[in-house]
Amino acid sequence: MTERNADDIAIIGWSVSPMERHTAKTETQMLLEVVTGAVEDAGITRAEVDFTCAGSCDYVAGQAFSFVQNTDAIGAWPPKRDSHVEMDGAWAMYESWVRLLLGDIDVAVAMGSGRSSTADPALIYPMEMDPFYLAPLGADHVSLAALQARTLLDSGLVTERQMAEIAVRARHDALANPHAQVSGDFDVDDLLAADYVNAPLRRHDLPPITDGACAIVIARGDRARELSDNPIWITGLAHVSELHYPGMRDLRTSQAARSAAKAAGLDEAPVQVAELQASFTHEEPVLVEALGLGADVAVNPSGGPLAANPIMATGLIRVIEAARAIREGRAHRSVGHSSSGPCLQQNLVCVLEGSPDPASRRPSHQEAAASTAVEAPDTRGLLEGSD
Amino acid sequence: MAHQPCAIVGIGQTHHKSRRWDVSLGGLVREAASRALEDAQMDWPDIDAVVLGKAPDLFEGIMKPELYLTDALGAAGKPMFRVHTAGSVGGATGIVASHLVETGRHRRVLALGYQKQSEGNAQFALGSGKGASLGAGGAFAPYMRSYMYRSGAPADVGPMVAVKDRQNALKNPYAHLKLTDISVESVKASPMMWDPVRYLESCPSSDGACAVVFTDEAGGRDAARAGRAPAWVLGSAVRSEPSQFPGRDPVRPVAALDCATDLYGQAGITNPRRQIDCAELYVPFSWYEPMWLEAHHIAAENEGWKMVESGETALDGSFPVNMSGGVLSSNPIGASGLLRFAEAAMQVRGTAGEHQVDGANVAVAQAYGAAAQYFAMWVVANSLDPFGA
Numbered sequence: 001m002t003e004r005n006a007d008d009i010a011i012i013g014w015s016v017s018p019m020e021r022h023t024a025k026t027e028t029q030m031l032l033e034v035v036t037g038a039v040e041d042a043g044i045t046r047a048e049v050d051f052t053c054a055g056s057c058d059y060v061a062g063q064a065f066s067f068v069q070n071t072d073a074i075g076a077w078p079p080k081r082d083s084h085v086e087m088d089g090a091w092a093m094y095e096s097w098v099r100l101l102l103g104d105i106d107v108a109v110a111m112g113s114g115r116s117s118t119a120d121p122a123l124i125y126p127m128e129m130d131p132f133y134l135a136p137l138g139a140d141h142v143s144l145a146a147l148q149a150r151t152l153l154d155s156g157l158v159t160e161r162q163m164a165e166i167a168v169r170a171r172h173d174a175l176a177n178p179h180a181q182v183s184g185d186f187d188v189d190d191l192l193a194a195d196y197v198n199a200p201l202r203r204h205d206l207p208p209i210t211d212g213a214c215a216i217v218i219a220r221g222d223r224a225r226e227l228s229d230n231p232i233w234i235t236g237l238a239h240v241s242e243l244h245y246p247g248m249r250d251l252r253t254s255q256a257a258r259s260a261a262k263a264a265g266l267d268e269a270p271v272q273v274a275e276l277q278a279s280f281t282h283e284e285p286v287l288v289e290a291l292g293l294g295a296d297v298a299v300n301p302s303g304g305p306l307a308a309n310p311i312m313a314t315g316l317i318r319v320i321e322a323a324r325a326i327r328e329g330r331a332h333r334s335v336g337h338s339s340s341g342p343c344l345q346q347n348l349v350c351v352l353e354g355s356p357d358p359a360s361r362r363p364s365h366q367e368a369a370a371s372t373a374v375e376a377p378d379t380r381g382l383l384e385g386s387d
Numbered sequence: 388m389a390h391q392p393c394a395i396v397g398i399g400q401t402h403h404k405s406r407r408w409d410v411s412l413g414g415l416v417r418e419a420a421s422r423a424l425e426d427a428q429m430d431w432p433d434i435d436a437v438v439l440g441k442a443p444d445l446f447e448g449i450m451k452p453e454l455y456l457t458d459a460l461g462a463a464g465k466p467m468f469r470v471h472t473a474g475s476v477g478g479a480t481g482i483v484a485s486h487l488v489e490t491g492r493h494r495r496v497l498a499l500g501y502q503k504q505s506e507g508n509a510q511f512a513l514g515s516g517k518g519a520s521l522g523a524g525g526a527f528a529p530y531m532r533s534y535m536y537r538s539g540a541p542a543d544v545g546p547m548v549a550v551k552d553r554q555n556a557l558k559n560p561y562a563h564l565k566l567t568d569i570s571v572e573s574v575k576a577s578p579m580m581w582d583p584v585r586y587l588e589s590c591p592s593s594d595g596a597c598a599v600v601f602t603d604e605a606g607g608r609d610a611a612r613a614g615r616a617p618a619w620v621l622g623s624a625v626r627s628e629p630s631q632f633p634g635r636d637p638v639r640p641v642a643a644l645d646c647a648t649d650l651y652g653q654a655g656i657t658n659p660r661r662q663i664d665c666a667e668l669y670v671p672f673s674w675y676e677p678m679w680l681e682a683h684h685i686a687a688e689n690e691g692w693k694m695v696e697s698g699e700t701a702l703d704g705s706f707p708v709n710m711s712g713g714v715l716s717s718n719p720i721g722a723s724g725l726l727r728f729a730e731a732a733m734q735v736r737g738t739a740g741e742h743q744v745d746g747a748n749v750a751v752a753q754a755y756g757a758a759a760q761y762f763a764m765w766v767v768a769n770s771l772d773p774f775g776a
Binding site for chain 2: 057059065067069071072077078079080081082084087091098101102103124125127128130132135239240243244245255256259341345346
């Protein structure tokens, strides 16, 4: 176990909102709750937060400058050092982490939020494609994912049965996740009997449409140890993009995920849990291979994006779930992964490690307040691609 | 960890215009980035990470354009980061890029801000397509009226700022507006847009991009030895506050005051008016020049207008402001903040050409956004120790 010093940064608290097909709450209201939940989990108040950074998307919100009103959720009075990325909350955490590395401030909150229910993702997603050659085709993420799945099937790297097995495992694991939107016990053959939504993808290969938000508290070494008996150390954090055009990439693998994992030092020691932003079943084996994860690694024990997919928060939730695995003693070292863009164009890898002596830790504020856990909504509901 | 010094060794911008229909979005950003790389004597593979900033994606109709622009900006195989903090985004983009160097994460970082407003209708997008937008001028007009009332500033001060910035723009080959015969009289004769702001006191809508190359101390010293003066980042700061609540003063926002206080503390500035040689402030509507001089501790409260009236903020004055022509002369929104930051760096590098301030050793830049609630600032200098501490 490496000794941590003042320049190491740790996760000391988090909060995840209910995951719902549609929430009546605004993004600001969702963020208000998760920021409150995260600082309470860390045992601090908003006044002790030195920096905040949010990740959200105007196109998902259907409004220009949509993040501006979300400033109300962070409690920026007196005014705060604050930023916003038009990226998943995982990148908001990246900016927060870099900001803390400067060394002059100690505590940051990163958050991610999105309400996908207000529009049809199939109409929105083509807008993120190259505006000349791809957007006019209506190339949405499901269509592009289907092309990547076809490539994997044709290469013999995955079968439709294996994809269904991933969905069955994710939905089963999600039964234990109070935040999951889709969960339950399913039969592989039943799933394979369904029609294609977008061949070769069936409904179970797709993530649900989800409204949700999350927030995470990170702190510099000395402050982290002061606030938490079990700080979860960020030992590596890196992100890498690759060419936008799927036709110019080898879709059988993810070079960007591989590079990000290397830069984050993922291969320096084994991990027990990996939370991957594999939004489609076939993306999981691509990422498992790119990240070099062995068969003994538990992949997406939370159910992953197939169980709940609040766009712009999905990636940061992966980091939170990877941290939760350490807090709950299911892992000593874990990895959270986020992705953005068509066919896994952009990838972020966050490697986490528990504190040297987890046996001596006290229960977290969150565990102490476990009775307040949000009830899982009934889930077998509307998946993307359905009405 | 005491953070490492960060040097600016390359700056590039496009020729800003109403409609750059000669280039795609990719072409626009490459035009600025190529100039910055040439200035830095670098090539695309030399860059370790790219930070992209721009204002709302609805302005061009492309969501998360950092995905599409990864190819044009040579960012494949590298980290590509996207910042959006409303009008302050250009400033925030430069600051995030400088942090990547200061923390030792990367050695050479490209920051790029752009907006191609001709691709869409900003007024429509500001209202999110719902047609209810006041526009920025309508949103800021009450604050400016309130400033005039509080400070007792003569009505000509706004028009004087408008004239000064447009005259500076005549010396800037990249500026959008080139209004050769502008005068206080012609400004006052132009149509009233949002009382008290007239047409000629308002910023244009521009297509344009700005790029800045950052590197570490060794890189900065190498550039200096090669005769290419770097600008050193002495400090940077951001602050945000809520859009509205009863305790807020939008005319003199606490976030603006705090941001400047934080910044000057980092840079060792105790007397901004004396120690800073010139400033690029985000002035999209004329009255914001005196308002920001006050809210950033450069002038005393209610006295900023006197610096305008006495000519102190002119290019040949004692405290030149917006030497480039400012936002009033070029406004590709997502780039506008980075253009302010870049101009400050050009001044201390001595590369500002006809709009160079003689003896500019220390310069401050600022950008603000949304309901005058997001602030980003930095101080740059021609050495790491300009005050001889």
